[in-house]
Amino acid sequence: MKHDLIQRYRHIERLWVSQRWEDWVETTAPGYLFTPGLGPDRDAHATVAWSRALFQAFPDITQTVQHVVADATTAAGVTRFRATHTRTLDLGLGVPLMATGRAVDLVYVKLLDFDDGLVVRDRQVMDTVALLRALSAP
Incomplete structure (x- = not known):
């Protein structure tokens, strides 16, 4: 099961990086929370909007998964x-961040909680x- 979750994690990451939003949403459970x-x-649909905003502001995004571990459910x-802030970033925080160039x-940790192979909770710690x-004007 642990190996399956590690592979599932990597698959979900590939869907996100390739911006395959419909396929990505299919990996989420009802009640998914990010x-x-x-x-x-x-929720899943607001997460897609957040992700699209990120890719719009950082069109050269690259991500490298450096390590994945799993237990029975997480x-x-x-x-x-890595990316360059070339366009306005609006993550729905009330104040869009103007492009700085x-x-x-950034290195961050993502935790995915699974139920029956679908992600129910997605947490990022950074x-x-x-x-x-890094996003502040010079």
């Missing part, structure tokens, strides 16, 4: 996110101060 580490929790991965290089500092 806690992004910055801003409010979101997979946790360490991921390196600055590069972001250094939000470092992220906001």
Whole structure:
């Protein structure tokens, strides 16, 4: 089961990075909840909107999953996110962040809780101060 969740985690990551939103939504359970580490929790459809906004502001996103571990119901991965902030970023926080042209290089942890192979909870843990500092105008 642990190996299955590790493979499932990596599959979900590939769907997200390739922006295959309909396929990605199919990996979520009814009642799915995303806690992004910055801003409010979101359901699956609000998560897609958040993700699209991220890709719009950072069109050169690359992510590398560095490590994934799992137990019976949860997979946790360490991921390196790299991108350049070239367009306005509006994550629904009330204040859009204007493009700075600055590069972001951030490592974060994502925890996916599964039920019957579908993600019920998706949590990201990151250094939000470092992220906001990277997104601040020079």
